[in-house]
Amino acid sequence: MSEIINQCEICFLGGELKTSIKYCLDCRQPLCEGCHQQHGKFRLLNDHKVLTIEEYSKFLPEIRSFKKTCSDHEDETFEFLCCDHNCCVCFQCLKDKHKLCKDVHKLKSLNAEENVESFFIKLESNRKKAETLNNLYKSNIKDLRTATQSAMTDFQSIVSNAQSFLHKFRSQIEKQLADETSKLKQKIQYCEALVAKTPQRKELLQTFIKYGDSYQVFGKLCALETEQKYDEKLLQDMESKFHKVKFRFNIVPPILDQIVRLTVS
Known part of the structure; x- marks a missing residue:
């Protein structure tokens, strides 16, 4: 199913239909004007990358569909880079398949x-x-x-x-x-x-x-x-x-x- 970006997802889940003007890449949600303003009030969300809907709509399909969650642990997002295996891994993978790997770094700590x-x-x-x-x-x-x-x-x-x-x-x-x-x-x-x-x-x-x-x-x-x-x-x-x-x-x-x-x- 194709992604719907012209409607605010938060308002839609609340039973309202509002046109989205922004898209948060970290939350992976389209936001209307009101939700965008609320989004910016939370200190924990200050570093989130927010684009206009026009900017996001120009993304390559490969980027827009790029998988964020681990295929082995669907609720886990990729947080680490395992240089031993040259792949991104989640926290659960780090404790399981990659527990013996020596060269592992947090993605946010890398340039x-x-x-x-x-x-x-x-x-x-x-x-x-x-x-x-x-x-x-x-x-x-x-x-x-x-x-x-x-x-x-x-x-x-x-x-x-x-x-x-x-x-x-x-x-x-x-x-x-x-x-x-x-x-x-x-x-x-x-x-x-x-x-x-x-x-x-x-x-x-x-x-x-x-x-x-x-x-x-x-x-x-x-x-x-x-x-x-x-x-x-x-x-x-x-x-x-x-x-x-x-x-x-x-x-x-x-x-x-x-x-x-x-x-x-």
């Missing part, structure tokens, strides 16, 4: 912007690695095309005298080059996808910082860091295994079965 900035640095590092690898793979494909064109020129010079015998070697060359090019293109697609994800993840997380509270920011940050670690590991693996594929084509006449030498490294 979300510092953690986000650290995440952005890692994200930017991955983007640069992806761009570098992307350029290397593209350059490699260009070199392979040049080498292929040169090889085909030499190949055609002897095809007239040994066309049927050399046909199998030509097929082998084209297949091998196609396989290597396909592998490089797959890596390029991944690098380009990761580069494209960087501004999207930044924008999404900045939106969470602007409109969400601590548990929402850290919850989303944990999810994005999991994706980030996966991308980082894959990039490191690609980077450590990267080598430039080379193509060499040798003609050794006059023995026909030794005319073609195909080497791919």
Whole structure:
């Protein structure tokens, strides 16, 4: 069921219908003018984040529907960040599943912007690695095309005298080059996808910082860091295994079965 934000929830529960003008992110309630004024009189509610209905209606659906309560303890809200497991937890979880965890902090005691900035640095590092690898793979494909064109020129010079015998070697060359090019293109697609994800993840997380509270920011940050670690590991693996594929084509006449030498490294 979609959220109703144009009616004051407090008045509705009291049997009245009043138009809401504000929305409290901490209470998760739309408020009319009167309820908003009463809300501001309580000292314990002074630090609550209150927006206009127009501002709240512009929230991304992902932020508006972001789960606040623990899936294992529905009455408990997330209050802690467990760095050992990289997730937000409630008080009951802290006493149960995470009782042995050493690196646990209260969400309110943490500076979300510092953690986000650290995440952005890692994200930017991955983007640069992806761009570098992307350029290397593209350059490699260009070199392979040049080498292929040169090889085909030499190949055609002897095809007239040994066309049927050399046909199998030509097929082998084209297949091998196609396989290597396909592998490089797959890596390029991944690098380009990761580069494209960087501004999207930044924008999404900045939106969470602007409109969400601590548990929402850290919850989303944990999810994005999991994706980030996966991308980082894959990039490191690609980077450590990267080598430039080379193509060499040798003609050794006059023995026909030794005319073609195909080497791919």
